[in-house]
Amino acid sequence: MADFIDFFVIGEGEEVLLELLDSFRNWKRPGKEELLRQVATIPGVYVPSLYQVEYQADGLVKSITPTVPEASPTIQRRIVTKLPPPVTKPVVPYIEVVHDRGAIEIQRGCSRGCRFCQAGIIYRPVRERSQPEVVQAIGEIIANCGYSEVSLVSLSTSDYPHIDELVASLSHRYHNLALSLPSLYIDSFSVELMDSLPSHKKTGLTFAPEAGSGRLRRIINKNISEEELLKTAAAAFERGWTGFKLYFMLGLPAETMDDIEGIISLVDEVRALCRRAKGRTPQIRITLATFVPKPHTPFQWVAQESEQGLSAKHELLKQGLRRKGIRLSWQDPKVSLLEAALSRGDRR
Ligand code: SF4
Numbered sequence: 001m002a003d004f005i006d007f008f009v010i011g012e013g014e015e016v017l018l019e020l021l022d023s024f025r026n027w028k029r030p031g032k033e034e035l036l037r038q039v040a041t042i043p044g045v046y047v048p049s050l051y052q053v054e055y056q057a058d059g060l061v062k063s064i065t066p067t068v069p070e071a072s073p074t075i076q077r078r079i080v081t082k083l084p085p086p087v088t089k090p091v092v093p094y095i096e097v098v099h100d101r102g103a104i105e106i107q108r109g110c111s112r113g114c115r116f117c118q119a120g121i122i123y124r125p126v127r128e129r130s131q132p133e134v135v136q137a138i139g140e141i142i143a144n145c146g147y148s149e150v151s152l153v154s155l156s157t158s159d160y161p162h163i164d165e166l167v168a169s170l171s172h173r174y175h176n177l178a179l180s181l182p183s184l185y186i187d188s189f190s191v192e193l194m195d196s197l198p199s200h201k202k203t204g205l206t207f208a209p210e211a212g213s214g215r216l217r218r219i220i221n222k223n224i225s226e227e228e229l230l231k232t233a234a235a236a237f238e239r240g241w242t243g244f245k246l247y248f249m250l251g252l253p254a255e256t257m258d259d260i261e262g263i264i265s266l267v268d269e270v271r272a273l274c275r276r277a278k279g280r281t282p283q284i285r286i287t288l289a290t291f292v293p294k295p296h297t298p299f300q301w302v303a304q305e306s307e308q309g310l311s312a313k314h315e316l317l318k319q320g321l322r323r324k325g326i327r328l329s330w331q332d333p334k335v336s337l338l339e340a341a342l343s344r345g346d347r348r
Contacts, residue, residue, distance in 0.1 A: 001048075001342070001345075002048035002049065002347050003347075005048065006032070006036060006047065006049070007036060007039055007040070007045050007046060007047040007048075008045070008046045008048075009044055009045055009046075009078065010044050010045075010046055010075050010076075010077050010078065011044050011077035011078035011079055011122075012078055012079050012080050012123075013078075014080050014084045015078065015080055015084075016042060016043075016044050016045065016078050019042045020039060020042065020045070023035065023038045023039050023042065026038070036049065036050065037050070037068055037070045037071075038070070040068070040070040040071045040072070041070050041072075043072075043075075043076055043078065044075060044076060044077060044078035045075070046075045047071060048347075050066060050067055050068050050070070050071040051064050051065060051066055051067060051071060052064075052065045052066075052067050053065075053346070053347055055348075061346065077122075079125075080127075081127075082127070083105065083108060083127050083128075083129050085137075086104050086105065086129065086133070086134075086137040088137050088140035088141050088144055089140075089144045089145075090102070090141075090145065092145045092146075099151070100149075101147055101149035101150060101151055101178075101180060102138070102141040102142070102145055102147040102149070102150040102151070103150065103151045103153050104129075104134060104137050104138060104141065104150060104151070104152060104153060105129065105153045105154065106128065106129050106134055106152045106153065106154050106157070106160050106166070107126065107127065107128045107129065107154040107155070107156075107157075107159070107160045108123050108126070108127045108154070108155075109123040109124050109125055109126035109127060109155065110123065110126065110154075110155035110156045110159065111126050111159065112156060112159070112185075112221075112222075113221050114210070114220055114221050114222050115219075115220050115221045115297060115298040115299050116210075116220055116249065116252065116291055116293075116294070116297060116299055117294075117297065118294035118295070118296060118297055119155055120155065121296050121297055122296060123155065128160060128161060131162070131165070131166050131169065134152070134166060134170075135166075135169060135170060135173065138150050138170060138174065138177070139173075139174070142174065142177065148176060148177060148178060149177070149178040149179070149180060150177060150178075150179060150180070151179075151180040151181075151182060152166075152167075152179060152180070152181055152182075153182065154183060155183055156183050156184075156185055157181045157182060157183050157184055158181075158183075158184045158185045158187070158189060158190045158193060159185065163181075163193060164189075164192075164193055164196065167179060167181075167193060167196055167197065168196065171196070171197065171198050175198075178197075179197055181193065181194065181197075182206070184205070184206070184207065186207045186208070186209065186224050186228065186229055186232050187224075187228065187232055188231060188232055188235040190205075190207075190232070191205065191232060191235040191236045191239060191241075192235070192239075195239045195240075205236055205241055205243070205244055205245070206244070206245040206246075206247070207229075207232070207244065207245070207246055207247070208222075208246070208247035208248075209222070209224060209229055209246060209247075209248065209266070210222050210247065210248060210249045210252075211248065211249065211252060211255070211259060211262075211263075212248065212259045212260060212261070212262030212263030212264070212265070212266055213258065213259045213262035214226055215259070216252060216254065216255055216259045216262075219252070219253065219254050220249075220252055220253075226266065226269075229266065229270075230269060230270070230273060233270045233273050233274075234273055234277065237273060237274050237277040237278055237282075238277060242274060242278055242280060242282050242283065243282055243283040243284065243285075244270065244282060244283075244284050244285070245284075245285045245286075245287070246267070246284060246285070246286050246287070247286075247287050247289065248263055248286065248287070248288050248289070249288075249289045249290070249291045250288055250289070250290055250291065250305070250310060250313050250314070250330075251290050251291040251304065251305030251309065251310055251313070251336075252291045253291075253299055253302045255305075257313075257316065260313050260316050260317060261316070261320070263286075263317060263320075263321075264316075264317065264320035264321060267284060267286065267321060267323075267326065268323075270282065270284065271284070271323065271325070271326075281324050281325040282325055283325050283327075284325060284326050284327070285326075285327045285329070286317075286321065286326065286327070286328050286329070287329050287330070288314065288317065288328070288329070288330035288331065289330075289331055290305070290310060290331050290333060290336035290339075291304075291305065292304060292336055292339045292340045292343055293340065293343070293344065294343050294344075295343060295344060300344070304336070304337065304340045307333040307334065307337060310333040310336070311333060314330050314333075317330075
């Protein structure tokens with residue numbers, strides 16, 4: 001991307017953005033080179049054009065050397081030690097938008113450690129916003145923007161400490177407020193939590209088992225047993241849900257066709273559970289993502305599955321999940337290959 005991007009901020013942007021704006025304000029146009037040399041002195045900023053890259057005979061990177069004194073030999077990732085104040089006066093769109101609601105980041109980072117997940121690695125360490133701060137900020141969002149729905153944003157919302165107390169306190173304080181809880185972990189607690197929302201509409205729950213077998217889930221460190229998964233589904237059906245969104249990832253390291261068959265069996269078991277509990281077929285929307293090895297994760301050196309391999313797996317699932325109530329969507333393997341090239345490619 002070095003040919004297209006003038007500079008990258010490595011890490012979190014809230015503090016460094018102000019430093020960049022200072023540099024921009026002091027910049028005497030024209031002459032972009034001068035600006036780039038100035039921003040290169042800001043910790044966390046990487047200016048590709050100010051480095052010379054050499055390669056070994058086998059193609060690996062041999063060295064990355066600064067070509068000007070302003071560029072640092074190593075770039076330190078920027079992190080904010082305390083979450084910055086929440087945005088309570090966002091621009092409110094005057095056309096209909098997909099996520100037409102307020103949002104507050106209640107926690108940054110995730111301690112689950114799934115091995116494919118780049119967000120789990122690059123947003124470390126986990127930092128929470130205090131409950132009083134969340135409650136007050138939501139009051140301000142409602143007053144400033146008029147939203148009647150607010151999303152409690154986090155990589156893993158059910159891991160926020162005492163999330164049940166926070167939800168109860170918000171429901172008690174803001175009677176007409178609908179709360180959206182994205183990114184819930186697969187367990188009965190998440191189902192109870194969703195059920196505790198006074199204005200929930202019991203449309204669908206979203207969970208991400210990611211792989212079709214316990215063996216593969218252990219490999220990727222998504223340690224949910226099949227028993228736990230089915231217990232969660234049963235708890236949801238008991239509480240009135242008849243629909244699910246499920247996310248799976250294809251092309252994971254050490255994945256075999258048995259793991260793909262495992263997705264079909266798992267979905268069949270969930271359907272059977274619902275029919276036993278509710279006497280009807282559940283609506284299940286299944287999204288198939290492709291595993292793309294990402295830098296800084298334990299799987300960063302793993303090969304990307306070929307287009308043919310992915311297509312064969314898609315075909316198996318399309319045939320195996322051709323059932324009433326199931327809707328399947330998947331990512332085009334060509335787009336996944338492009339994503340892999342952008343994730344791990346270098347200047348060549
Ligand atoms: S739980 Fe979600 S956010 Fe956390 S590491 Fe796993 S995939 Fe990433």
